[in-house]
Amino acid sequence: MQKEFPLACPVCRQALTVCGKTYRCRNSHSFDVARQGYLNLLTVQNMPSKNPGDAKEMLIARRSFLSGGYYLPIAEHAAEMINRHGADHPIIADIGCGEGYYTWQLERLCGADCIGADISKEGARMCCMRSKSIMWIVANAGDLPLQSESIDVVTAVFSLFHQSEYLRVLKKGGIFVEISAGSHHLTELKQLIYDEVFEQHKQPAPAGDGFETVSVSEESFEISPGEEALHQLLDMTPHSRRIRAENRDNINNAGGMKITVDYIIRVLRKK
Numbered sequence: 001m002q003k004e005f006p007l008a009c010p011v012c013r014q015a016l017t018v019c020g021k022t023y024r025c026r027n028s029h030s031f032d033v034a035r036q037g038y039l040n041l042l043t044v045q046n047m048p049s050k051n052p053g054d055a056k057e058m059l060i061a062r063r064s065f066l067s068g069g070y071y072l073p074i075a076e077h078a079a080e081m082i083n084r085h086g087a088d089h090p091i092i093a094d095i096g097c098g099e100g101y102y103t104w105q106l107e108r109l110c111g112a113d114c115i116g117a118d119i120s121k122e123g124a125r126m127c128c129m130r131s132k133s134i135m136w137i138v139a140n141a142g143d144l145p146l147q148s149e150s151i152d153v154v155t156a157v158f159s160l161f162h163q164s165e166y167l168r169v170l171k172k173g174g175i176f177v178e179i180s181a182g183s184h185h186l187t188e189l190k191q192l193i194y195d196e197v198f199e200q201h202k203q204p205a206p207a208g209d210g211f212e213t214v215s216v217s218e219e220s221f222e223i224s225p226g227e228e229a230l231h232q233l234l235d236m237t238p239h240s241r242r243i244r245a246e247n248r249d250n251i252n253n254a255g256g257m258k259i260t261v262d263y264i265i266r267v268l269r270k271k
């Protein structure tokens with residue numbers, strides 16, 4: 001039997017129900033599942049540009065790097081927080097899910113029903129190769145096609161914090177788990193790219209009313225990617241657009257070097 005997810009029509013906000021390969025609301029707005037298996041619920045009004053979100057090359061680099069398992073401790077940490085603070089067998093909405101690595105890991109590690117949402121259609125296409133049981137949607141984080149108070153856990157991994165929208169879709173007592181870059185994230189990689197690297201004190205955006213903070217901590221670990229994975233790490237970040245050609249050689253000679261992964265993990269609960 002097909003799983004039911006609490007999707008809402010992006011046009012009129014009514015619940016969407018599925019029949020075969022088509023989702024329809026009671027006002028007869030209908031949306032067909034793409035050949036690859038994702039559902040495009042991004043309306044023209046919610047499209048900030050013609051091809052919004054991360055570019056295909058960035059997504060391919062991210063897929064290859066993440067598939068090497070270098071960031072698995074981050075996925076495991078997020079899952080541990082969900083299992084500790086969230087509902088049993090939760091419905092998780094992973095917002096800005098990219099090519100789907102963390103959504104897929106959370107489905108596995110939390111026994112969850114997952115929705116992965118990203119504004120990039122290319123990302124959604126790639127997500128379908130990660131898992132067939134996850135509901136992959138193309139959507140804007142600022143206007144989610146999800147029913148109000150229907151989600152147990154919202155996650156955003158190196159992604160966006162749309163406070164009012166996450167509060168709207170979360171059930172009362174539901175949690176938001178956020179991973180963001182810490183102050184020393186990828187410092188050694190940045191030193192290869194830029195002439196000067198300034199220390200930045202990173203902090204998550206204020207939680208605001210409507211949420212209470214359950215926990216916030218900064219964690220780090222080291223990885224030593226080989227040359228190919230180091231290039232993928234560079235290419236999955238915005239640094240790849242800023243690196244000068246001569247500094248690319250630094251990366252060619254740096255396979256196996258130690259790189260700090262530093263992230264802030266925050267759990268907020270909807271009051």
Ligand SMILES: C[S@@+](CC[C@H](N)C(=O)[O-])C[C@H]1O[C@@H](n2cnc3c(N)ncnc32)[C@H](O)[C@@H]1O
Nearest residue numbers: 053054096097098118119120139140141157158
């Ligand atoms: C840094 S990537 C992180 C992807 C994924 N969570 C990961 O860590 O592998 C940020 C993602 O947010 C998506 N994104 C950017 N703006 C968005 C928006 N308004 N709504 C939904 N997704 C968005 C991008 O397409 C990109 O895939």
